[in-house]
Amino acid sequence: MGSVGAKEVPVLLTPDGRRIDGRTLDELRPIRIEAGALHQADGSAFVEWGANKVMAAVYGPREVHPRHLQQNNKAVIQCRYNMAAFSVDERKRPGLDRRSQEISKVIAEAFESVVFAEEYPRTSIDIYIEVLQANAGTRCAGLVAASVALADAGIPMVDLLPAVAVGKVGGAIALDLRKEEDNYGEADLPMALVPQSGRLVLLQMEGHMTEEELARSLDLGVQGCRTIYEKMKAALRERYAVGPPAGGAA
């Protein structure tokens, strides 16, 4: 992602195992999740994760447009992952580029793996992810936001889908890369976990890793996903919580 001019590679890992922002190797960036952030959508969520800001909305199940995509035996799940022009350092031309289209596809397929789509034949479940501010890991933040939005929209599914990227920085396996680590690190491995089954429904990798490093990365990622899972559940519980009785007169 956009850095202007050549820069020196920053020190990604100090000798005592601290990262560029002071985190330890297995530490997540701060995450805040708000379920039901929008009014028009059937379900929605806003996620602030490190310096990422991502909004997700779900519409449906509803009639399919365009109609030729309709499937007789299940709902079609469509996803549109998009980055706002101002979400990155160098302005991004509005519209879906090839990267956005690929991410949209793998996210849609991840959700198809957990949504009980056969309950709503001939309909569409439309997932919209808008990256408003990007700092590495936007597909994972988008997945988390969309998953909370799907639950908020009352969509039946096997489980929520926590997601996180693991990478290799300064020779070490690290959880949840930020931008500098993503740009200058040696590997990036985003994944999404179905906690109920312990299986991965999104998995991509770019860079260099040994077999042993990959094994450790998967373990670290699953552990990170489980932490994020708790935050997702807490956000939904907060939205649907039965609050204390109204204090005093209404």
Next chain:
Amino acid sequence: MSGEVTAEILTTHILDLAAEGKRLDGRTPDEYRRITVEPGFVVSADGSALVRLGDTAVLAGIKLEPGKPFPDTPNAGVLSTNAELIPLSNPTFEPGPPQPGAIEVSRVVDRAIRAAETIDLTRLCVTPSEKCWTCFTDVHVLDHSGNLIDASLLAAVTALAHATVPAKRFGIAEADYPLEVQHFPIECTFVRLGDTIVVDPTFDEEQAAQGRLTVATDETGRIVAMQKGLVGAFSPDDVKEIVGRAFVHGERLRAFARGGSA
């Protein structure tokens, strides 16, 4: 959660209420919804603002990049305004190329910014005929519950007013500096509901509207842009009344653009 088709009895009810000077949400005809403005919402932008107008939410982001001046304006920078009515924001929006509605919002917002001379474009010139700043304003509609034009321009002007020129990052100057706006255009939109003209329409009121008129004013008392939209008509007297009301509301909304949340 609006359906794809607004029920006619809802539209009729909105018109019946308007005939008595009332509105569905209890507002008077001359009352805006609650406004909040959050400048600096997006740090990846050179300037930004999240504006909420009732249940409508719009995010504007500014990006400045070095470019080349147009041959006919060698001493001026370049402005570009774009609004995206993304399908996340309303059940009626489909993915795909910009729809006429989005293009209209873009152009009406752009026109007000230009005509009010919001930015002194000569300050965006680096080397005449060769190098200047291109200032991109991108408006992202997040929640469309009516009156996108007013929310979009308020977000855009607030973002511009709080923007920084990234001169250091691009090696053009030793330090970044504030963009500085010289005028604050504000658009106020009215719709006709029968014989009543209401300000700041909701989505449902826009469906019931018999004509929409947007008036942009600036802090010097100038009218800088207008746009009549939707099916319907206004008399010259209607227009005069609307302009008067636009100046009053414009003054109040401008305080948000200058200072963020008031």
Next chain:
Amino acid sequence: MLVLPGEEIPNQGLKPGPGTYRVGGKVYASVLGFLSPRPPFVQVIPLSGRYIPKPNDVVVGTVTDVQSTFWLLDIGAPRWAPLHMTGTPWKVDVGETERFLKVGDAVVVQVENLDATGRIGVTMNGEGLGKLEGGTIVTITAARIARVVGRSGSMIQTITRHTGARVAVGQNGRIWVDGAPEAIRRVSAVLHMIDEDGQRPGLTERVESYLLATMPTGPTGPTVPRTEPRDEPAPRGAVATDDDDEADEDGPDESGSDSDSN
């Protein structure tokens, strides 16, 4: 008890019902909602999402398309529901459908049947069903309808008693309200209060105190009923069904705040 998708449900030998699934002998929730044991099943009653039709539900819909032998209705469900011309009390000839109902008309219909393709069959034949004239439609989350009706209709009775409005509650979250403009506004405010706040205990008290506080005062004190009550019966749907009680018991209000109201 609130459960989320993927959470294991202590099933105590019960079979997985709606809103749940079973893997390897364990039962999990598939939707966000309240856990509701209904021996021999355990089920989850959704708290959010679109209206999912059930046979015999009375719903409020809007005509979105007119064909030569049927109309398509938006009832807020995953799919549009076809209303065939034979499913009306009228004698409709092929090609004459638009004479009876056009796009934007609102109707009260009943869900007759659902087939495996998700097709929703509805009928307008039945007491209290038909085209809606006058009044307006208020839309809330379908899952909150049980709260609007209240135990044995207590909530809806409270609302109509204090406002004099005529109300027809669609199980799909769309509520037809007719009466004086002020009465409609108060009912609408109460419905939105229930939509946003319906899970908190003490709902009935909050609704009653709002209605008492907003009671219009005439020269002879509070004017409770509408001045000109109509003779015709209100459309159906305002009557509590078994399902309403069911959801009530599972809600947090079961301590009895609803029953306190009478």
